[in-house]
Every structure is written in structure tokens, then in C-alpha cells.
Amino acid sequence: MIKPKKTLYGLLTVTLLLTSCVKSNDDSVTLSNDTAIIAFSIGTLNRYVTSTSSTGEETVTKTTVKGTDYTFSIDEDNYCIFNADSLPVGTDVKHVTCAVGTMNNGTVYVKSLEDGIFYLFDATDSLDFSVPREFRVYSSDGTANQIYQVKINVHQQEGDQFCWIQCPSYDEIAALEAMKSVMLNDNLYVYGLKNGKTVGYKTTDGSSWTELAEIDDKDAYQNMVVIPEEAIYMIANGSLQKTTDGNIWTELVKDVAVKRLVATSKIELYAFDADNKIMVSWDEGQTWEEDELDESLSWFPTEETAYVCVPLKMTEYSDYILMAGISSAIGDIASVWRKIVEYDIQGLADKWVYMERTDDNQLALPQMKNLVLLSYDDGVLAFGAIDNQFSQIYQSRDNGITWKNNKHYILPDKFEGNTGSFTAATDGKNIWLVSGGTGEVWQGHLNKLIWDKKE
DSSP: OOOBBBBBHHHEEEEEEHHHTOOTTTTOOOOOOOEEEEEEEEEEEEEEEEETTTEEETTEEEEOGGGGSEEEEEETTTTTEEESSSTTTTOOOOSSSSEEEGGGGGGEHHHHHHHHHTTOOOSSBBBBBBEHHHHHHHOOOOOOOEEEEEEEBBBBSSOOOEEEEEEEEOOOHTTOOSSSEEEEETTTEEEEEEETTEEEEEEEESOOOEEOOOSSSSGGGOEEEEEETTTTEEETTTTEESSEEESEEEEEEOSSSSSEEEOOOOOEEEEETOOOOOOSSSSSSSOOOOOOSSSGGGGGGOOEEEEEEOTTTSSSSSSEEEEEEEEEOOOSEEEEEEEEEOOSOOOOBBOOOOOOOTTOOOOOOOOOEEEEEEEEEEEEEEEETTTTTOOOEEEEETTTOEEEOOTOOOOOOOOOOOOOOOEEEEOOOOOEEEEEETOEEEEEEEEHHHHOOOO
């Protein structure tokens, strides 16, 4: 860094220059005691990314980052300046040129990292922002000054990197013979079969668990679905019930006309009746109607079913429901169906549509035991067990038409989960993976979905 003149000398110089410019006519310069930084930006930066080949050889690639693509916020209450959207990992912030705008032509100084003295700021200088820097701005009349702290945020991890964190194993979950989970209001609920009854547990952090009210029905956990931010619904001993905390269950219908809940939209419940027809209810199970299909009922999945419900981005007040599983009429791949629900005045709802595999689409979803579907990262993730082994995680970014292996999504290296008893759920940012038999609990996330914008 080329050091400009020191603070006192620079300030006197500026003051003398401004004073000499004052004219005796109406064009005189008016000095101000206002002191504030009103704009801050950075120039183009170098970025160095290290990659490792399959043989273990490391390669460093140099690229550039356009600094003007990143907006800097100025907090005038706390006198700090920062970029809410962090720069990419590997960006060199030890050599930064920046531009500073001030109110009423104030004069800017920057504190040296070497001797702690404030020197007159020069926009052509390269500054080290690997640590926060202090800038002092003086009013144009030299009577007031204010110090700002400037911090340039840089991500420390790749945004598309997926990370798993292992939580303490939980013995009560290890004892479950089968299980299912949902997320409700930042709580992970896990229900499963134990000693012929349905038992449940919930957690917010994966470390501490709360035991929930026991349900005297061995199949109740299989009937569990959730309407996000509303309630968990379950059929137990023929009674349709709901809960908002897992302990107090409210009976909605004593003898409900369906046998198993399988999906929800924001306001609807979907279930199978005794003949495996797909039924829909708009009034929390008080009445049920057979839902429409665009293909044969025999193709509809009735075993190992899973679903997701996400907002449909193309239209307002709409849901896109995707359901998959095993159908007796389809032998080699999973049966995948979708439905669009529009919440307009008429309550229009589309039919269930079969996502048929075409000759040019070889990326169908395989059949899996304990299939899990999760809405995550603007797509749908699917995983389960094939031939009693955990398969790769599949991802669909076209609403269930094609399913690909995304290299960023893998199961934990040390995961020893029981393929006959495991479950998963997501809150949109974190994915929870829970296994019976071992009691393992894992929390996974894509870095870019959990980054704090002010990190």
C-alpha cells in the first residue's frame, strides 16, 4: 500500500484549499459540518479455486469477480458497511480497490493495519480487507468526523456443497420397527411402531427429544400427513384426528370413510378408501369424494407411497402435488403422478395425471422401499432402499418427469441406517435423516440455503 499523507497534514491541506476557493461574490463555496459515507463499492477481484482430480492432484484456477455486482449496505445507526450477499469462496480480499462516496464532499481517511494511523484515502490504492477496516470521514468544514467499520463478507464454503452433521444417536428411535416423519413449525416429528403401538418423539435440534403421547394403534404412524404450518393429521383406530403439538389430539371424525391418509395440499386431505380409490376431502374429513384420474386406477401407486406439495410458481394461489410409489400394474419403475390445485373462487382442481415414461426419457424414478420425497432447492429429492441397500439420491428439477443423480446429494459417509426402518423430512433448509435399528440422527444442508446474509 502506498501511504498518503497523514491525517493532520491532509486535513489541514484540504481545509486550506477549500478556504482559498471561497469567493467574495455570490458564487462562494459553502462548507458543511455534515459527515457521512453515503456510497461504497469495490472493483474487480481475483478468485482462486482449488480442485482435486480423481488421482489426488490439486489444480488452482484463477478467475475474476466483478465487485460492482455486490451491493454494500450502509448502517448509519451503527456506522458499519457490509455486503449482505457474500462474495464467492476463494475471492482474494487482500488486494481490493474501492470507491467511497461522502455527503457534501467530506474527506475520507483509512486506518493503517501497520501503525494504526489514519491516512488520506486514495481510490487507486489496493487495501487489505481480510479483516474489517476503519474509515474516518471528515465534514467539509473540518469540524466533525465519524468512523465507519467496513467489512467485506466472503463465503467460506462452496454454495452447492452438501454437508451432513451427525447428531447424538437416540435409543428410543433405535427401538422402532418402522417409522415416518414430518416437519411442523420447526419441529421434527418422528412416529413409529413399538410393541404393537404407535409412539412418537419430536426435536428441534436433533440432540434433545421429547416423548409424545402414545397411540394404541400399530398402523397409525402410516396414516400421518401434515398441512404445513397448520397441523398433523392421522387415522388411529378408524378415527381421523389432528394435532399441533403431538400431545393433544383432536378427533375430527369418529368413523372416517377412508382407510389411509396419503397426501395433502394446503387445504385438502387425500386418502385411499377400502378399494384403494384415491379420495379427497375439503372439510377435514367430514366428507369425501372420489378424485379424478387421467389413466387407469390400477396404475396409481398404493404401496411405498410418498408425496410432496409445493407452491406452483407459474400461477398464484396454486399447489403442485407430486405422489410416487409402487403400482401393481407397473413392474419396473415407480409410478409417479401429479396434480395441480388452484385456490380461486371456484376451487378448480386438475385431475391426477400419470407422469408416463416416454421412449426418449430413460431417467425414470426406480422403485424403492421406504421411498421418501422431499421438496428441496427448487426441486424434488427422492431416496430409499433398492434390494435392501440404500440407493443414490435422485433429483427432479422438472416436476417429476426426469430423475437424475446430482453429485452434490449423497448420503452420509458413515451412515449405517436400517433400510427397513428409516425416515426423512425437511424444513426447506435442512434435511433430517433418522434411522431405526441404529438410532442415528443426521442433519444435512446445502450451504447456500443456510448462509446468513450478514455472515
